Amino acid sequence: MRFSGKVALITGSAMGIGKEIVRRLANEGANVVLFDVSDKVFETAEEIKKLGVEALAFKGDVTNKQDIEKAVSETVEKFGKIDILVNNAGIYPFKPFLELSEEEWDKVMNVNVKGTFYFTKAVAPVMVKNKYGRIINITSIATIVGFPALTHYCASKAAIVGFTRALALELAPYNITVNAVAPGPIETPGTKTARDAIEQIVKAIPIGRMGLPSDVAATVAFLASDEASFITGAVIVVDGGYTAQ
């Protein structure tokens, strides 16, 4: 029960990696706050409540400041603090660069980068006040190796790495750590629809299988725990050895 008494807010948590992070932190005692653009967020929160913790659910878009401010202020009203923020919401629509429009580029940048900026901007002052915080940003191995048809995505996730390192330095004096997790291919609803595009990548994973949301959730839980209090500005790769080749 590493997280009993802690409050964790996870974005993009209705399904996929985000849902598994919620489940993992809740299993270890955290009260959780789910934020997702999908209606499914309410159903997921009901499922999580069965673990015996409190689970607040907000339907909202990470590119919408009002949605975020509402979620953060209602969370602070209820729990008085936010200990852990996981910026997980992200999209990865495959599109060859020569066909990519400015609108499609902006959409990925807005959800993946600006969403992380907005949420962190809203939550960091709450953590500073409480002199405690764990911020974990979900990036990708797309920051280490390139993937065709994902120029916008690769650029967005690289931005998150830069953001993570610089913010770690600024928030360290307040007992707030800021780290990133860089997964390789993970089995989620999102990658299910892109299975053809990632088939070759999956074949080249040395561990011989696709990653599971629980592989990422375990790493996030470690970074969110007190055992990781000396780790900040780090990027932890969770990819079955793909980028070690």
Ligand SMILES: NC(=O)c1ccc[n+]([C@@H]2O[C@H](COP(=O)([O-])OP(=O)(O)OC[C@H]3O[C@@H](n4cnc5c(N)ncnc54)[C@H](O)[C@@H]3O)[C@@H](O)[C@H]2O)c1
């Ligand atoms: N699955 C992978 O192979 C993989 C690999 C590396 C990194 N990642 C990253 O992990 C994160 C989660 O990926 P996933 O595979 O679980 O995705 P997914 O598509 O399965 O689930 C993403 C969740 O985020 C929500 N979401 C999307 N846009 C949103 C928005 N604007 N506001 C709020 N919620 C929004 C969706 O509704 C969904 O519930 C993403 O940041 C992704 O880039 C995934």
